[in-house]
Amino acid sequence: MRYLTTLKYIDIVAKEGSMRKAAERLAITSTALNRRILAIEEEIGHPLFERTPSGVQLNTAGELFVQHIRNQISDVNRVLSQISDLSGIRRGHVRISSGAQTISAFLPKEIAEYRQKHPGVTFEVLRHNSKRAVESLVSHESDIAIIFDSILPSDIHIVATVTQAVHIIMAPDHPLANKKTLRLQDCLAWPILMPRENEGIRTLLSVGQIQKATPLQTIIEADSFDMMANYLTYEHALTFQIPISMNSQDGIYHRLKAIPIDHRDCARGLLHIAQLKARVLPVAAAKFQDQLVQRLNDIFPEETR
Amino acid sequence: MRYLTTLKYIDIVAKEGSMRKAAERLAITSTALNRRILAIEEEIGHPLFERTPSGVQLNTAGELFVQHIRNQISDVNRVLSQISDLSGIRRGHVRISSGAQTISAFLPKEIAEYRQKHPGVTFEVLRHNSKRAVESLVSHESDIAIIFDSILPSDIHIVATVTQAVHIIMAPDHPLANKKTLRLQDCLAWPILMPRENEGIRTLLSVGQIQKATPLQTIIEADSFDMMANYLTYEHALTFQIPISMNSQDGIYHRLKAIPIDHRDCARGLLHIAQLKARVLPVAAAKFQDQLVQRLNDIFPEETR
């Protein structure tokens, strides 16, 4: 949209922290960019940036204005895709930000199913930790965030929540594999593979460890759940996981045993689906969000609110 | 704001229903206007107007886009006044749309009090019936609406609600003046002054009349509550009113008697304070809204939700 160019420029300058860099990225000269910024500041009657010798930085007014700009741009895109909808086909783009929990097992299936119904819709899945996921909502980098075990600020709207008990994962021939539930002290005797990415699980576990003074024998910290899951077939070790990350249909988890930790040792985590408050999602994103919520209700009927 | 000119143009054209008229109002030539419209339609990839020999009219895409435009313009103004706030003084403009209920007695006091705290804030009070009040919110003509006894569509957000029992108003020396409550049949013997503007009261009363088959003897229908109130000092007649319309401090109602109608004969009406959903109000409007809600809580502590 042509009339939004100046706004986009401001957004980029804010992100780059320098007019010249922003100009380069925008493929225009710094002069033109500089002039646009000056002009709009003049028009607003208040500067948006603080000029430092090493670049520019948003001042308070600028922060307000940039937030507004991102809102506007999102909203334009929403309306434009709504207008495209009028011509028949549902098009659109959905941007989801999530931690590792749902990326490998849960989301792919959901996206595939949605795209089967609406092939015109494209997706963008960003792997973020909780804090970054929230930021990405606020900065309009993503439409929907899936956040595990994190307190959310008041400008985030929680659409749905599902509780997730941490499970202990092991090979099916592991000595503990026939138990119904496990205490944390049962794990002391075994080597532990600790997930690195999912800070939520670590936090939940560490609370239990400190309370019970049960130091786990961590032998490997790893990014990849699959790597750890595969490792379990070679040594009688243990790792941790939440149900949504375990794809029941096939894959490695199908050949492993998952046993919930006793709730006295490890609290259940909360998995939120969230969006930015006071924001109207594009049709595609809203529909996909509906599907996610519906699915959580189906898979975890007891744990969803 | 310069970058919004095209958007404003579209808005005006939509309102005028003709490019040439809109051009005149905007003090530009129809050529320039026409070209801007064509250009943005080109950019969107979809026409916004239907061309008829007698002018233009928004099509579906246009309706969507114009709604979006009004949103944007409101939002820009909000942010701009927020930025002005940074320089110290609170400035701003609050637009309220209300029926007759609150205009004469309630609102003036509230506005005066608010302006004492923030002299830079200006007000616009529009007298509308419920339907128009809702429309004015949707079209961004007003920020806050006060609506009596009307069902609100789903894109309107109810901020607060207070129940209002219809009262029968009479001179202090009226034979009925010493009763605690009155039945509708008590009124049959007396001439009735029926408020014309406040359709809410009429609806509430007519339900009672039909159920009880009690045809009231309406001798005067009038727009002005004050006129009717004054009339009561000359003839032993009755009129109807809700508490918020009666200024207790001084004025004519101070010299009259108000007795609630028995709830079996006339249901209590609901007075809503409402705004457009998914809209962030400008600081001034939001603060004033807070004040209104607070005040309703103070005056009608039992009836507010």
Place this chain on the structure above:
DNA sequence: AGCTTGTGATGCAAAAAATGCATCGTGATA
């Protein structure tokens, strides 16, 4: 039927705005 009136669209020239180049002044940095 013919005329008038009002509508939006378009070719072309003039006016206005945005852009790019060269350059300045200014703090931070080595």
Place this chain on the structure above:
DNA sequence: TATCACGATGCATTTTTTGCATCACAAGCT
């Protein structure tokens, strides 16, 4: 102290926008 990268500015150039004159079309009126 020299250098560097930054944002600001004067001036010529390019691009965009505007206004005038005019067209094509449909409706209402005589």
